Amino acid sequence: MAPIPAVARTTRARWIEAGLEALAEGGPDAIRVETLAARLGVTKGGFYGHFDGRPALLAEMLDEWEHRSTREVLAQVETEGGDPADRIRRVGRLTFSEDLHRIDLAIRAWARHDESVAARLRRIDNERMGFLRTMFGSFITDPDEIEARSTLAFALAIGRHFIVADHPGYTTRDVVRLAGEHLLRP
Template identity: 40%
Template structure:
């Protein structure tokens, strides 16, 4: 609940407030269909009258919400850039952080299922491409040639996406704690061409 934007800090809502509430609704409702004006208005303690002052229509709200989501994800990646200088360490930190973060945010899973949407599709593709490029850069720093780096970044990202899906649909099959650490070790090792514990 932040009302910092705007000179008049009365009980008035801003477009950013609506976008944030739309993202929250999407998180809980699971999908773009959850972005509905009237329920969000009720949730904000307002009415449609307020909404249609800030936005032209529902599509504009979706656009704003997804734009907000895109910048959040982009900033997240940039924050990861500050982790460590060693690319090997960075990969490990990245995996741990990212697999934990996606567990309790169904937004991404919801967007994946809406790849055909005229607004969500391009946003999704930009975010995905950015992540793949970042991963390929990481593997490149490890000395892998371009093609090999791309291949492994793809493999790594598929593993990430799949794990995100499972974390959302069947969290009970995913390892936790110490076992999860060993699992991540194995994944990273297989991505780097070596195995951690052949004997188990």
């Protein structure tokens, strides 16, 4: 009798990635073990080899989002250096890239209905705002202007997705870029 070929186990990372994709597509209710297993082309039994249950997966998904969209981004920007305006631009490009922005928006929607997610989001947003305050504070001395520019830059990064107004002669992308550059002026 021929040996049964070994089937590669679905990694913990693949389950987390599938969960994040489901979150971005349909919110937290779309994160179901059966659905993720079908998406991965595996049985749900392998899930329980990695996680104690759905709450454990959700927590690890939030950890992964936090790592990718904040810790990893800030470390990369710190390593690459540059002037404060360049650092702000880079953080914005990395943090709110299309793939991460979709997840970020889904987490913001989730946070409206889950206090533990809201608390985590508040902590991450405070860290992001702290970065902006530090960067703007390196070339602006007025505390009110530092706070205003930090808030406007952050709101622009998050809210750009929701802008549907017409901008005669400009694309939405052009207008968002112009607004960002205006905020970064010395």
